Amino acid sequence: MQLDLHHVEELLNFWGWPQSGTWELTLGGTQLLFNPKTLIMTWIVMGLVILFGLAATRSMDMRKPKGAQNILEMLWEFIGGLVRDNMDPKKGAALLSIVVTYFIFILFSNLIGLVPTLGSPTADYNTNLGLALCTFFLIYIFGIRYKGLGYFKHYVKPFALFLPINIIEDLAKPITLTFRLYGNIYAGEVLIAVLLGLLGGWIHVFGGFLASVVWLAFSIFVGCIQAFIFTMLSIVYVAQAVGGEH
Amino acid sequence: MLEFNATILAQIVDFVILLIFLRLVVYKPLCRLLANRSDHIANSIAAAEQERQEAEQLKAGYEAEMRRAREQAQEIVQKATRAGEDQALQIVSNAKNEAEKLKENAHAEIEREKQRAIAELRDQVATLSVLVAGKIIHKTISKDIQRSMIDDFIKEAGELQ
Numbered sequence: 001m002q003l004d005l006h007h008v009e010e011l012l013n014f015w016g017w018p019q020s021g022t023w024e025l026t027l028g029g030t031q032l033l034f035n036p037k038t039l040i041m042t043w044i045v046m047g048l049v050i051l052f053g054l055a056a057t058r059s060m061d062m063r064k065p066k067g068a069q070n071i072l073e074m075l076w077e078f079i080g081g082l083v084r085d086n087m088d089p090k091k092g093a094a095l096l097s098i099v100v101t102y103f104i105f106i107l108f109s110n111l112i113g114l115v116p117t118l119g120s121p122t123a124d125y126n127t128n129l130g131l132a133l134c135t136f137f138l139i140y141i142f143g144i145r146y147k148g149l150g151y152f153k154h155y156v157k158p159f160a161l162f163l164p165i166n167i168i169e170d171l172a173k174p175i176t177l178t179f180r181l182y183g184n185i186y187a188g189e190v191l192i193a194v195l196l197g198l199l200g201g202w203i204h205v206f207g208g209f210l211a212s213v214v215w216l217a218f219s220i221f222v223g224c225i226q227a228f229i230f231t232m233l234s235i236v237y238v239a240q241a242v243g244g245e246h
Numbered sequence: 247m248l249e250f251n252a253t254i255l256a257q258i259v260d261f262v263i264l265l266i267f268l269r270l271v272v273y274k275p276l277c278r279l280l281a282n283r284s285d286h287i288a289n290s291i292a293a294a295e296q297e298r299q300e301a302e303q304l305k306a307g308y309e310a311e312m313r314r315a316r317e318q319a320q321e322i323v324q325k326a327t328r329a330g331e332d333q334a335l336q337i338v339s340n341a342k343n344e345a346e347k348l349k350e351n352a353h354a355e356i357e358r359e360k361q362r363a364i365a366e367l368r369d370q371v372a373t374l375s376v377l378v379a380g381k382i383i384h385k386t387i388s389k390d391i392q393r394s395m396i397d398d399f400i401k402e403a404g405e406l407q
Contacts, residue, residue: 022251032252039256046264053272060275062283076276097273101265121257126250130257 014117038124045108045121052104076100082232086239091146095238098138102131103231106181110223113189114216116196122226123189125182132174135234139173143241151241173237177230184226188219368403372396 017040022033056068065073079100083092106122113120121127143151155166195212376396 025252032255034251034256035253038253039260042257042260046260049264050267050271053268057272057275060279062279062286072272072276073280076273076280097269098265100273101261101268104268105261105264124253125248126253127257129250130254131261133254134258134261 035124035126037119038121038127041112041119042109042121042127044118045105045112048112049104049108052108075103079103079231079235082235083239086235087242091142091242092235092239095138095142095235098134099231099235102234103227106131106230107224107227110185110227111220113185114192114219114223116192120185120189122181123186125178125186128178128181129174131181131230132177135177135237136170136174138234139170139237139241142238146242173233177233181226181230184222188215188222191215192219368400371403372399375399 018036021036023036023039025032025034052068053072056072060069076096080096083089083096083099086092087095109120109122109127112118113123140151155163155170157166192212192215195215373396376392376399379395380392
């Protein structure tokens with residue numbers, strides 16, 4: 001039985017979301033196109049994150065943290081430590097909640113794609129570019145807030161000849177953020193679908209089930225790592241903008 | 247090949263909504279909790295520090311008191327020992343004196359008794375001799391003569407001694 005990726009994806013579309021095509025919305029004469037599956041999965045992820053947040057804060061105990069509260073505290077302390085290591089804690093306080101949200105949202109997004117029939121919002125480069133643009137804006141917001149217009153002087157450092165290089169460097173930041181995350185997660189999802197497709201006829205030959213389990217385990221690892229990398233790089237970029245010369 | 251579309255905007259909006267929600271509902275209580283906890287820990291540490299200091303002070307006080315008590319006890323024991331030794335010496339010397347006195351008294355008594363016995367013996371011997379002599383010479387002698395004879399005899403006897 002010959003299965004191609006699209007066919008497997010169709011077969012896995014248990015919930016019947018719109019696989020391809022777009023939702024259209026016309027606002028003031030501008031036609032806006034949306035990827036429906038990405039949006040639906042994003043909303044599901046948002047729901048899960050909110051549920052997690054509520055579970056973590058529902059019955060908080062100062063003396064004996066347990067369950068979700070523990071996880072949230074650990075995350076907060078861990079990422080807070082990263083922020084404090086990279087920049088002045090006073091300036092970093094405003095950034096902390098944003099990057100923690102990055103981490104939780106991206107982690108949940110990555111992991112939800114591992115459930116067959118569901119998909120990662122982060123397997124769509126639109127999501128990733130959206131998040132990366134948030135970081136891009138954050139770099140400027142923080143840079144201007146703490147250095148004023150003098151922030152733009154870093155484009156001509158060490159001297160004016162570096163202007164194009166610095167501009168390219170700045171533009172490369174959101175693009176690399178986007179496609180690093182997209183490549184990892186999309187590849188993981190494709191391979192999950194492919195391995196599930198192999199289950200059909202080739203399981204005895206390739207051990208499709210075993211391979212699938214191994215790949216799922218590895219994807220959990222990759223999902224965590226990518227969420228961490230995105231968060232970490234965002235912190236570092238903002239810290240560069242806020243901190244001293246670079 | 248890459249088709250970017252308005253999903254980007256939707257995702258930015260989604261993210262901002264999520265961020266605002268989490269900031270209001272999750273992070274605020276979490277930060278408050280963490281601040282409370284660090285306050286609590288700081289307070290506990292400060293309290294522990296203070297208690298430790300107090301305990302140390304108490305301990306130092308008790309130790310000083312104990313040292314003083316021990317010194318006093320030692321002093322008392324020393325005093326008592328000295329007093330005891332003095333008393334013992336005194337008792338011994340008293341006893342020695344007493345014994346000496348007793349011995350002297352006894353000696354004196356013995357001497358006295360001896361003298362008395364000797365005197366009595368002399369008297370007796372003299373009287374007896376006179377009686378015997380009287381018997382022998384069948385002659386009554388006047389008291390005066392008798393007396394003088396006795397005295398002579400005694401004298402002689404005394405010289406004999």
